[in-house]
Amino acid sequence: MTEVHSGRSAVLFDRDGVLNVDTGYLHRPQEWVWIDGAPETIASVKKRGQLAIVVTNQSGIARGYYDETHLHALHAWVNDDLEHRTGVRIDAFYHCPYLPDAPVAAFAHPDHPDRKPNPGMLLRAIADHGLDPASCLMIGDKDSDMQAAAAAGVTGKLFRGGDLSHMLRD
Structure with a gap:
C-alpha cells in the first residue's frame, strides 16, 4: 500500500547565496545583505500558508571563525x-x-548526516514540522542542496542569482 502524506507544506531555503549575499562565513548582522527579492519571497511563502525554513551548512563554526551563539544571534536578528x-x-x-x-x-x-549533500537537516525539518516532502520545495544555490533535496524526497530548484522572487513564479 502506498503511504499517503497529509502533512504541511514548506519552502526550505539554503541561506548563504539564496537569502543573503554570500560574503564567506557570515555571522554578524552588519554584514547581512538580503538577496534581491528574498524578504518578499519569504512573505509570499508565508501568505500561501507554507512554512519558511532555513537549512544551512555552517562550517565557519567548525573552523573556529565564530560559534553557535553568534549564529543564533544572527538568525534572531534576521x-x-x-x-x-x-x-x-x-x-x-x-x-x-x-x-x-x-x-x-x-x-x-567525516560525513555528518546533516551536512549537505546529506539530507539530515531536511529530514529533521520534515519530522519536526509534520511536513509532506512531496509538497515541499528546496531552493538552493549549489548542487549539494539539490542532492539533499532529492535524498529527502523534496523537489529542488537551483537558484542562479538575480531576484529570488522569480523562483516561485515558475
Missing part, C-alpha cells in the same frame, strides 16, 4: 529584520556546523 520589512518570520533555522578535519575537534565528523 527574523527581527524580516518582520520589520514584511511582517513575517522564518519558522525554523537548521544548521550543520560539522566538517571533515575540522580545526575545532568537537565539530569534526
